[in-house]
Amino acid sequence: MRKVWLLFFVLICCTVLSACGASGSSGEEKKEMVLGATVPYSDMLEQGVAPLLEEKGYKVEVKEFNDYVQPNIALDSGDLDGNLFQHKVYLENFNSEKGMDLVDIISVPTAPIGIYSEKFNSLEEVKDGSTMAIANDPTNLARGLTVARDAGLIELKDDINPVNATVNDVLSNPKNLKFHEVDAAQLPRSLESVDLAAVNGNFAVAAGLDLTTAIYRDQIPEEIQNRIVVRKEDKDAQMAKDIIEAIESEEFAKVIEENFKGFHKPEWMANE
DSSP states (O other), X not given: OHHHHHHHHXXXXXXXXXXXXXXXXXXXXXXXXXXXXXXXXXXXXXXXXXXXXXXXXOEEEEEEESSSSHXXXXXXXXXXXXXXXXXXXXXXXXXXXXXXXXXXXXXXXXXXOEEEOSSOSXXXXXXXXXXXXXXXXXXXXXXXXXXXXXXXXXXXXXXXXXXXXXXXXXXXOTTOOEEEEEOGGGHHHHTTTSSEEEEOHHHHHHXXXXXXXXXXXXXXXXXXXXXXXXXXXXXXXXXXXXXXXXXXXXXXXXXXXXXXXXXXXXXXXXXX
């Protein structure tokens, strides 16, 4: 009888220890988070997201990147838990080309491409034969041309995909603009030698340009709004839900109003 009770006791202990082990491993919520971003979105995470996540008990590290490739590679490999630097069109193309399965969970205020000038104060002042700098990489080149189109400076052919537009797709150029293609990061500096420049928002901010001084600012369609991206398997994780809650908070909105003037708000935020 004593052996029976001893066996019963051992079985109970094993069951309890097994349950404790489960709750201490797979049942435990992840409380460390590494997020990657390019400037100025690294600042947006540091100021408007990380503090709110830390209030929830997370230890948050924000890693800053200087290119548009490594943040996705780091996320896919597990070195990051999420990133912020890209829009939906770029993400879908990247997934397709690299065979990755990254997904977006929420869009954020985005620095628009702006047309800047040190010689003209408005589009109406732009003179015939003016020089205009645009990015030389395919994605940003197309964006610069569509911004010039939306500003009324040029017309593009109707039968093209604007995402892939090049200078060869310019149908009408009434002011005879002369396009200079340069590295996107050098566009702010190019203002010293050209009449106009279509500058990406992140490079404008990094160079100290005031977004509100652009003589034209892109309105940014929803698919071009930058967004938080995670691995597909983490889309419904508590971590992702907490990131979304932080971005939808009043505290985040206040940070945007105070420190990110001129950023174009996504539809969900602008309609609140």
